[in-house]
Amino acid sequence: DAGVTQSPTHLIKTRGQQVTLRCSPKSGHDTVSWYQQALGQGPQFIFQYYEEEERQRGNFPDRFSGHQFPNYSSELNVNALLLGDSALYLCASSLPPGLEQYFGPGTRLTVT
């Protein structure tokens, strides 16, 4: 049974560029949540997708957007990258009501 997978593992971008991160949920899961984990901090909720729609959103600017596909996989897009966007981006999948979330290994984004 495949767990949550994320790609790429690492990514280096320049300020002002755009980036797309990808996530495949655990088999059977239909809800995907994205988190940003800055160095030395706990994960912060970005948004959650269910039935291809954004259902909840944390305190992140509109530069952060996402998408969920019919097969439940998801993308996180970040536009106009800032140095402060450097972090580990975690994807988590679950079944409603999302009481037990399964996390992927994350994508380490470095913005220079």
Added chain:
Amino acid sequence: AQSVAQPEDQVNVAEGNPLTVKCTYSVSGNPYLFWYVQYPNRGLQFLLKYITGDNLVKGSYGFEAEFNKSQTSFHLKKPSALVSDSALYFCAVRPRSGSARQLTFGSGTQLTV
């Protein structure tokens, strides 16, 4: 708004000794409570959750957590620590109702055994 506090950045314990990692929370109503563990360069792994019922929750790898409503705490415990328990531990909270039903994490506690 909900918040989680993990007052200790670092906890050191000798192998075989009991361990406690502290967590307090602030959220309206009775929340769902969680503990996750993170190993280096890895995602978070679910340890245990409190939904309702018995205040002592048992989870994976011999860990347990005690819910204390009056003190709004959810401390993680293990009777006998192993070297392999060394990792970063996160407490998280989620409200049972309302529009903002996402997980809110604490800042983490580095456990060294």
